[in-house]
Amino acid sequence: MIEVRNLSKHFGPKVAVNNVSFTVKKGEVLGFLGPNGAGKSTTMRMITGFLPATQGDVSIDGSDIVDDELGAKAKIGYLPESAPLYTDMTVETFLRFAAEMRQIPTAELKNAVEKALETCFLQPVRHQSIDTLSKGYRHRTCLAQAIIHDPEVLILDEPTDGLDPNQKHEVRSLIKRMGQEKAIIFSTHILEEVEASCTRAIIIDQGKVVADGTPEELKAKSERAGSLVVKAKGLAASGIRQELEKLSESRKVETLESGDDWVRVRILPNKGKAKSLPEAVFKLAVEKNLVLEELAQEEGRLDDVFRQITQSDTTLAAA
Amino acid sequence: MAEAIWMTILHFILPLVVVAGIFTALMMYVAPREVRTIFKREIRSFFTSPIAYVCVVIFLLISNGISFWFGGVLERGEADLMLSYFQYLPWYFIILAPIVGMRLWSEEQRLGTMELILTMPIAPWQAILGKYLAASVVLFTMLALSFPIVLTMNYLGDPDNGVILSGFVASYLVSLTFLAITSVFSAITRSQIVSVLISVVLCLFFWLIGLEPVISTAVNLGGSIIGELTESISMLSHFNELAKGILGTRDLIYFFTFIAFCLFSTSVVLKLKRS
Ligand SMILES: Nc1ncnc2c1ncn2[C@@H]1O[C@H](COP(=O)(O)OP(=O)(O)OP(=O)(O)O)[C@@H](O)[C@H]1O
Ligand SMILES: [Mg+2]
Numbered sequence: 305m306i307e308v309r310n311l312s313k314h315f316g317p318k319v320a321v322n323n324v325s326f327t328v329k330k331g332e333v334l335g336f337l338g339p340n341g342a343g344k345s346t347t348m349r350m351i352t353g354f355l356p357a358t359q360g361d362v363s364i365d366g367s368d369i370v371d372d373e374l375g376a377k378a379k380i381g382y383l384p385e386s387a388p389l390y391t392d393m394t395v396e397t398f399l400r401f402a403a404e405m406r407q408i409p410t411a412e413l414k415n416a417v418e419k420a421l422e423t424c425f426l427q428p429v430r431h432q433s434i435d436t437l438s439k440g441y442r443h444r445t446c447l448a449q450a451i452i453h454d455p456e457v458l459i460l461d462e463p464t465d466g467l468d469p470n471q472k473h474e475v476r477s478l479i480k481r482m483g484q485e486k487a488i489i490f491s492t493h494i495l496e497e498v499e500a501s502c503t504r505a506i507i508i509d510q511g512k513v514v515a516d517g518t519p520e521e522l523k524a525k526s527e528r529a530g531s532l533v534v535k536a537k538g539l540a541a542s543g544i545r546q547e548l549e550k551l552s553e554s555r556k557v558e559t560l561e562s563g564d565d566w567v568r569v570r571i572l573p574n575k576g577k578a579k580s581l582p583e584a585v586f587k588l589a590v591e592k593n594l595v596l597e598e599l600a601q602e603e604g605r606l607d608d609v610f611r612q613i614t615q616s617d618t619t620l621a622a623a
Numbered sequence: 624m625a626e627a628i629w630m631t632i633l634h635f636i637l638p639l640v641v642v643a644g645i646f647t648a649l650m651m652y653v654a655p656r657e658v659r660t661i662f663k664r665e666i667r668s669f670f671t672s673p674i675a676y677v678c679v680v681i682f683l684l685i686s687n688g689i690s691f692w693f694g695g696v697l698e699r700g701e702a703d704l705m706l707s708y709f710q711y712l713p714w715y716f717i718i719l720a721p722i723v724g725m726r727l728w729s730e731e732q733r734l735g736t737m738e739l740i741l742t743m744p745i746a747p748w749q750a751i752l753g754k755y756l757a758a759s760v761v762l763f764t765m766l767a768l769s770f771p772i773v774l775t776m777n778y779l780g781d782p783d784n785g786v787i788l789s790g791f792v793a794s795y796l797v798s799l800t801f802l803a804i805t806s807v808f809s810a811i812t813r814s815q816i817v818s819v820l821i822s823v824v825l826c827l828f829f830w831l832i833g834l835e836p837v838i839s840t841a842v843n844l845g846g847s848i849i850g851e852l853t854e855s856i857s858m859l860s861h862f863n864e865l866a867k868g869i870l871g872t873r874d875l876i877y878f879f880t881f882i883a884f885c886l887f888s889t890s891v892v893l894k895l896k897r898s
Contacts, residue, residue, distance in 0.1 A: 352742040356898045378744035388735030392668045404660040405743045449739070 305330050305487035306351065306457055311360035313346050313511075320346045322511035323360070328504075330456070333483035335502035335519075336491035339614050343511040344491040345385045348459050351489070352382045364457055378407065381455035383463055387446035391435035395426055395445050398434060399452060406453035420448040423478065425471070439466040447475070451482070458482065460490040464497060476501045495606040505606075509614045522609050528570075529604025530578025534585055537566040538594040545569060547592060553577040553584045568598065627777035634784035635773045635791075643763070650756075657745040661753025665727075666760060674726065675761050678719050682765045685715055687772060708772070709790035709866050713858070716762070716798035717830060721822035723761050724805030725815040727754045728889070732813035741897075747890045755806055755886060762798045766791055786868050793865035796878045797858055801826040803885035810892040833859025 306328040313321040321343040328334045336344050349355040351362050353369045353376065362369040367376035390398055399417045408416050421427050424444040429437060434445065443466050450458060463479065464472045472494075479488060480501040492498065498505045499519050507515040507522070515522055523529055536544050541562040549557050554571045561568040573581045582601060589596050650659055669675045731737040740750055769791075776782045805822040812818050831837060832853050842850035854860050858881075861874040 349738070354738050354742050354897065374744045374746065377742060380742065382739075382742045384735065384738045384742075386735050388737075388739055390664070390668065390736055391734065392671055393664075397667075401660065401664050402739075402743075405657065405740070405745060407656070407744065 305332075305365050306489065307363045308347075308351065309361055311347065311350055311362065312358045313343070313350060313355065314358045319511050321350070324508065324511070324513055325360075326506060326513065326516065328487045328489060330487050331484055332504055333479060333488045333490070333502045335498040335505035336489055336508065337493075337495070337498065337505055337610060338491075338508040342508045342614075344508060345461055347508070348382075348461050348489065348491065349384075352380055352459055353377055354384075379456045381450035381453065381458045383447050383450040383458075383460045385461040385465075387443045387465075389434050389442060389446055389449075392433070394431050394433050395437070395441075395448075396421070396430045398445065399448055402449040403452050408453055416452050420452040423451065424448040425474070440468060440471060443467060444471070456486055458486055458488045458490075460488070462492055463490055464492065464494065472497075495610060498606060507610060507613055514613050515609070519606065523604040523606055525612070526604030526606075526608040527572065527612065528602050528608060530573050530581070531602050531604075532571045532573070532581050532585060533560070533568070533598060533600045533602065534571060534596065535561075535566065535568040535598035536589060536594045536596055539592065540565065541567040544594065547588060548585070551581075551584050551588065553581045566597070570602075624778060627774055630777045630784060631770055631774045634788060635770055636767075638788060639763075639767050643767075646760075655749060657749040658753040658756070661740075661745070661750050662757050665754050665757035669723075669757060669761050672726075674722065675764075678723055678761070679765050679768060682715060682719055683768055686712065686769050709794060712790070712794040713797040713830065713862060716794070716801050717826045718823055719765070720762065720798050720801035721805045721808075721819045721826065724758050724802045724822070725809055725819045727758060727806055728810040728893070729813055729815045729818045733815075737893075741893075747893055748886075751806065751886055751889050751893075755802065758802055758806075759799055762795065762802060766795055766798075783868075786866075789868040789870070790866045793862050796865065796875075797830075797862050800829075800858060800878055800881050800885075803882040804829070806889045807885050807892060810889045810896070829856070829858050831857075833857030833862075 308327070309325050311321055311324045312319070324343075324347055326334070336347070338344050346355065350357045351364075351369070353362075353373055356370075362376075364376040364379050367379065369376045390401075393401065396417060399420055400413060403413050403416045403420075421430055424447055426441070426444055426448055429441055434442065437445065443463075447460070447463060450460065458479075460479070464475050467475060476497055479490060482488065483501065483503070502519060504516070504518055505522055506513055515525065534548070538544075539547075541559070541564075544567045545557055545559065548554055548569060548571060551571075553573055554577075555574045556572040558570045558572070559567060560570055571581065571585070578601075582599060585599065586596070588594070650662065654662070728737070731740070741747065773784075773787055776787065777784070801822070804825050805818065808821045808825070809815075809818040811821075832841075838850055838854050838857075841853040855877075858878075861877045864871050864874045
């Protein structure tokens, strides 16, 4: 549905986006991650046709954003980063304007506006002037504008920015629900959001794609992925540690807490041994007569991966 | 008095109503829906902000004040002074047209809404035209509301109403051209003040180069060809022809080309600003 090929954007000598390629199919929700200034918004602006690309092309459901500009734009709903709005209009007249701009037939205008008001919980402020709205309501008004024509493709730049926790939750489930029959790209700095609503995530850093995969695949890249937290009792702490270190499955044992005859550790597995690690620990415990009070395998956390990938890059660049 | 009112209605208000009617019909049935949508939004926003009202009031105060001043003169039957009333009208628009037009694209950039409308399925020329037409309606309203002057002239003397009407038509064309210049400069900057200042300077330039001393200097410096060139690009000479009541094709073409060129430049500026 969304095809991005070798997209680059230069601002003078500065390379904001560097040879980015990816595709998003119908039914996919792509999370766009990256540190500040990574080039997320710039990429989205090129996909929506607001900024011309320096190189590369974008096609939306087969329509090229340059050659068939209007055709491609008609299929997109876009929430820009700052959620810009005409402050001199009321919420309802603004949405009516957006619906007309989106070529919704006059007979269906009213329905489309009602539906967007309802989906974004805007009924209480429908007659309020936009310049008196709170930040969260403004954001929701701009989101309503993006979905008013039920587009096949949604590009949302930080859709949950400035929303309260309830609304964040609503918007995440909205994205997840709409993602079933649309192609969605959204950017965010909140990593739980990626796990909550994305089928795939891309991490971009300094204009380049540095990771691309399902949230599970990304989490597996974490150092801690598959590590086992164990609390064992029955021997002196150092003794338990030594036994655990001897296991062929374990690469490193970190002590978290310890007492006279117990210890709580995190065991990082050797490559490919994450699956058999719990069994090995369990067997060891039976053998040495240890009591296991805790045995939990960690999934790996996205923010570890995020930091690992994007920080190593900045240190490399600084060196 | 009754006759003055009747003459004003017949020779001023009626033609304006006809023009407004034709414009409305074109807007509703001929203009693309995108242009109409932008136009409607812009009109609404003009008349909900104080700018349009302030401009109309300032314009009416100045022009009516002057009309009463000339009123005394008219009473003495010096009807050709009526012409000099129209000589002054374009001067007000050198300032008022940029004030009316300053928000067209500056505001759009300041609010960031340009990112919204330019990612909607609408061609830039449609947005440019819709906005321009809305601002031109504001200028039209200003001129239409100066009917008391026409009334005064008819009450105090026996003017040629055809010349009065063509004076207004010529002034309106000049103000539309100033508005088109403003459209370009409002696209260049997000600051409304800057866009007004630059536009005023440029409008002034295109107006002043038509004055006699400027043209004779040009002739002295560069010969008669340069002089003719200066005269042909200045608005003043074209305005004078039209204001006399001569609907010359050359003058009409001049104004419409100027406007079209400015609106085209607006689209070029908007494009360059993004890349
Ligand atoms: N119009 C512009 N002119 C010059 N440089 C720009 C322009 N727009 C963006 N940049 C630069 O391009 C880079 C990428 O910016 P972008 O807004 O895409 O980052 P981002 O990933 O969206 O960051 P954030 O998480 O803060 O929103 C930044 O270094 C920014 O300074
Ligand atoms: Mg951004």
